[in-house]
Amino acid sequence: MSDRDQSDGLDHLFAETVRETMDSSVYGAWRDIRDPEAVPLSFGFPYPDSFPNEELVSAAESLFDAEGDRALQYGGGEYADALPEVIADRARDRGIDCGTEEIHVTNGATNAIDTVCQTVLDPGDTVFVEAPTFMGALRLFRNYGVDIEGVDMDEAGLDIEALAADLAAREMAGEPLPKLLYTIPNFHNPTGVTLSAERRERLLELAVRYDFLVLEDDPYGQLRYNCAEPPPLRSLDETGRAIRVNTFSKTIAPGVRTGWIIAEPSFVEQFDRINAGGEPSFTRGLIARYAEDGRLDRAIEELTAGYRERRDRMMESLDERMPPETTWSEPDGGFFLWVEFPEGVDAEEMLPDAIDEGVAYLPGSFFYHEDGGTRNARLSFSHASPDSIDEGIAALATAVRAEAPTVEADD
Template sequence: MAEDTPTTDDDGGRPGAFDHLFTPAVRDGLGEAGYGSWRAIDAPDAVSLSFGFPFPESFPNDELAAAAEAVFEAEGGAAMQYGGGEYADRLAEAIAERERDRGIDCDAGNVLLTNGATHAIDVVAHAFLDRGDHVFVEAPTFMGTLKLFANYGVEVAGFETDDEGLDVGAVAAELESRTAEGRPLPKLLYTIPTFQNPTGTTLSRDRRERLLDLAEEYDFVVVEDDAYGDLRYGGDDVAPLKALDETGRVVRVGTFSKTVAPGVRTGWILGDDEPLDTVGRIRAGGTNTFTQSVLGYYCTEGGFEGNVAELRAAYEKRRDHILACLDDHMPEAAEWTDPDGGFFVWVELPEGIDAEELLPRAADEGVTYLPGEMFFPDDRGENGLRLSFSYVSLDEMERGIEALARATRSALRERRPR
């Protein structure tokens, strides 16, 4: 099994020749696993419930090919130039129209296209964060964003979640305490409020409103990451944070990676004029305008909405299946979330079982997952783990959960006194 192991240089880990030239934040992270290293958690013969990848049959290959052909026919070489052609321009308006349908007051001028959601978050971080600044996050949260914040040398504080999402009351108490004691307040609060990665939970309407009140009261920006908002399989819709934002405190991030394909590498930032103009000015490098042209055609004339409806039905079946498998096979002492959408289920193992220590045994039994500690900015999460139901087949999913149950029961037997 290939695991996340720090790399060292050829001389056995002594400082490299260029270490003194790296930024302080980079030097602090030397020897640690980098962004995307979790994708190395694999075992050749095991079912991987690690990856939050769309299943390959979900990709609209024929529709995208037809869209590319139509773009070339309509625009010729203009589609390949800097800035792209008319269809590239249409994409921002298509995104704004869908966001207006969610209740967000916006137009195409409020949309800044990026090379995926991670690029979007990185651009926002670049605009707001200096070394030593403070950021609040959910705990657990997406490990990729934790790695990204580490690049900026900021202090990250994590706040627990429950069935209603982020514990906003705990955030309020910490803000009040920091103010009374003269300690630094956050510049940003990063949240995945809808079908959160990794727990699948959704922040309630009351907590969303309270969070926005806190942002105004304590003068910080809320980064709303909505990678999974289109993929609801149950429950009632909850208005996006940006739809409830009356003071411009929310910067919203979206992506086509889950509703079209990760390979299109196209995301966006949606914000009010002042923050968006500043973020746009500091964004380095160009975006893929040809891909944006293809997506512009696909979203306006090529069947995007119909494909999203099919995705919801397919992922709902997968979500229901993994929950049934967990019910059927896992020990009673284990607990897990019941998401209304997205790609993930968060599992809490029985007390005393460390998910990272269990992983080699689970791989031998026939399954891999992501250990919970990867999703925390501190030392918590040892008995939690993330399972993805988005990628593997239903049969593989069942085999994987059976393997996880065998590994868990084996660890339980060893833990019990003889």
């Protein structure tokens, strides 16, 4: 007979980290923030017409023509094998001098972050994140029983001086230093801001000085609308501390569930070992075949035009319609902008009214590990059509005016 306390049914059989996090909302809880009548400025999803359905069908046909059954066998055929080289080639175009021994292919960026966590985190370690940050990453870190600490951000990204001061204070007080710092340097989710080049250099210096890894997550970096690309952290890194994660979710489609990690070969060996046997090799072959004829590059150009139009429409509409006390970030790329509502507005409390008015957004508080973001919201311009975006912002402006009635109408 087991002497385990069974009064909780079967819950005691869950791992401790699961028991500790099981009451928190599931990944999809925010996806319920929708209403068929409300414009979905909540979803960070690509717009439906962005998907290259026909191109993928034709790539699949030519993959079968080239490889026959091997395309579907364990391990896949030559095209699946070629994907790391396709990725390395594209990374070199962005200034990252890497070979295939530095590439580990994953099932999307989420799986990539999880793989890094499995490889480097022990329960009780400290992980630094931007505050706010991508809630999917917060969810992953929570699974590992680590202490999560937020570092403030401003319009140039992670506040490096605040980070430096925090690290120095921890060292002085003998408090734990981070093992990992997670950053989204380009067109950050949820704020839309980009980490300046100087701060990237400084971040890597701090990583060396205080002995931590920098996890660079860059799903939006190629969707840039009016700015030059600051160097990727991995391209500046001479010590192997920057681990870079990326995905085809935003440049092909989330459903292909394929991403990658670029890291030192000694890390990649461990990633390969941890994930061995989980590769969807058919999808990998399909992507390599699709990317071969320049189709991916052409698609990125079209996507950039489609998202730029949506971003511009949202900014114009905000300018035109929002009460004067409302401010927002001005992203140069990506999917999101970050709004700060007037004093007295609680974005979470306002949401049901906003949905009644005809718009859904994600309250800022969703993106903080601890308190924060009460007056903020993430607005996504990636999914709705330009006209719907305009309608959504009109509905949001009405909701804000009703919530903060002291705000003077600006028209």
